[in-house]
Amino acid sequence: MTDWQAVRRLVPEVLGALVRRYGQFDTCEDAVQEALVAATVQWPVEGWPESPRAWLTTVATRRLADQVRSDVARRRREEADALRTPAGGEVQADDDTLTLLFLCCHPALTPSSQIALTLRAVGGLSTAEIARAFLVPEATMAQRISRAKQRIKAVGAAFALPPPAEQARRLGVVLQVVYLVFNEGYTATSGTRLVRAELTAEAIRLARELHRLVPGDGEVAGLLALLLLTDARREARTAPDGSLVPLSEQDRTRWNAEAIAEGVSLVTGALSSGPVGPYQLQAAIAAVHDEAPTAEATDWRQILALYTVLEKVAPNPAVTLNRAVAVAEVHGPAAGLALLEAVSADDRIAASHHLVSVRAHLLELAGDHDAARAGYHEAARRTTSEPERRHLLTRAARLGG
Template sequence: MTGEPETAGTPLTAVEQVFRESSGRAVAVLTRLLGDIDAAEEAVQDAFTTAVARWPAEGVPPSPAGWIVTTARNRAIDRLRRESSRDVRHRAAALLHDPDPPPEEGAVRDDRLRMLFTCCHPALAPAARVALTLRLVGGLTTAEIAHAFLVPEATMAQRLVRAKTKIRAARIPYRVPAEADLPDRLGGVLAVVYLVFTEGHTASTGDRLVRPDLCAEAVRLGRELAELMPDEPEVLGLLALMLLVESRRPARTTPEGELVPLAEQDRRRWDTALVAEGQDLVRRCLRRGAPGPYQVQAAIQAVHSDAPTAADTDWRQVLALYDQLLVLAPSPVVALNRAVAVGEVEGPAAALALVEELDLPRHHLRAAVRADLLRRLGRPEAAAAAYGEAIELAGNATERAFLERRRAAVSPRSGAAS
């Protein structure tokens, strides 16, 4: 079972919209009520299947998310009643007569935040923790999670199955972690929140560049974490990072929905309240003197937000911060972003040499950066070929359209090469 509504290949419907925005919350709520993740997923899937059948004829209910949770709960009760076990039938009766039990005591009261920490149990492998939480909390599809991990979809599907099997086999409970357990779970939780935000900022698939529901959910979870653990600088750093990036969303697309790169954005359209809040959090992190990867990434975004125009960007400071980030969290993606900064400080030839050495196969951003550097070096044919590779690898239609315009601009056949 995928846990996704069976509406693939159709236009975005109300059911699909609610699934994207509310499936994670519904699974979290039902898991608290049922105490079983698989049963919760099945109940939510049943509810969405019912919505697919009924909403086109009956109309969308006033509270679609609430309708899904209520219907899922009723489906779960029906399923429990059919079970032969007396204990199971008693659970159904208890659920029927106590539909809204009081929240558990403990540090984490929010259902999705509770699910986040539960999925990040140390008995699970780190990659499995992140993938499972993206599925159960973020409501991402298996394909979207696979894209985030740079692995085939079939590999990710197997990983998710193994993670849920491990939860059953190890009898990992769905419960609020004790205060003492929170710091040990934090790394996986922060990774999950950031990946949810990343998928929302630039959707890996589909026609829309941005999924505002995922961005809003990630920021909401970030705020909850900051309230829960205000003395953890990496929590503040992640929240600052998300706020500063989210502040640019109004300027990231044209009225027609076309992508606008950072250097070409109208910075007057940035959300100044989010910029100010993000910069204040960065300053708070700097005063603590315990830099971590999320804090450094937030500082990089703060440098961009300080510049009134793209030409005013302090690229040397950006490069110095990427040097620090590469030490704290070395990865090909960090190295790719550092190469972009090198291109601004030392020129495109120096940056291209770094990009050529990167082991980042089948990643459209590497191909896109390489194409831009080749364009700047006056090599239009090579740039057009690199743009073609990026177009082939990009899963988002808005990104593909942007890359196609770039390729057309450098193609010798267009007469626009320089």
């Protein structure tokens, strides 16, 4: 871990301490971001402070004071509190990461706003970094984050863990946000890069924090296992020219054996300790892939069994799409194509390039190269990811197209 990664871990502690003392999540979050910017400028020149957390808290508190001074109507009422720095320069040691995650994933926010606010308030990423990761202008991302904070203020969301029943419901949203962050990093939806490692690393860090805070939750352990087992293949997913290398063609000696071992241990423990959820099942599928010494040795029957259970636990067209691949591996491409026909009518996936590319793959396995080639071209037309587009066109070219 680099020093700056360690500093980012302090963000929820510093922000949590300020919000608990002064309220006003939006202004406190802005103040912490300004303190982070000041740190990046001053510390490389002046040296690192003895207590980075205390330094960030003091500077953020002074930023709050500056903002209060500019508001004449509230000056006398708020200035005294805003100028009072924590005793000894230290902050309360309570870990507010989970509280912040729940706040950033408030149901009043849209999924895109939840992701952006989580990355900024909990991950410590700057607006510019988040904007670059999602390939949008910084001004656009700034507006999205600003609207999210205004929405939290408008609904009167308190800086406190929600009641147990609401916690259970919102924890699912928190896990989904972390998973979405990881997926965007692992296979970027648009642009010239396949992988955005800064996002995958941040998602894994957040999943580790969740597992530390809620160690007994099987789905939290399952999500962390899934991210580790998936990210373990990252180095082998791209060729030197940046093109995509499919799972079946990857050099497995380049997979991260340490991450695989940790992921397998986590999912094994989670599956044996309580109710089975979708993240645990997806992690189990990833483990079967990762533990196979070669693509030919993959236990597709076990994968098909796991996808069948997953489809019952969390039915959605993406799961059915993946099950179709497993069906084709076990029962032949015709059986997989028949399953694809059943899911093709679902509006949630009908326009997806994934559906078209999987169909093309199964048609190729069935020997219908003309139809497969046309499918790869259509999938390439639909995707907004340049590496995926090049890969699909290469697949088509192999069939004479």
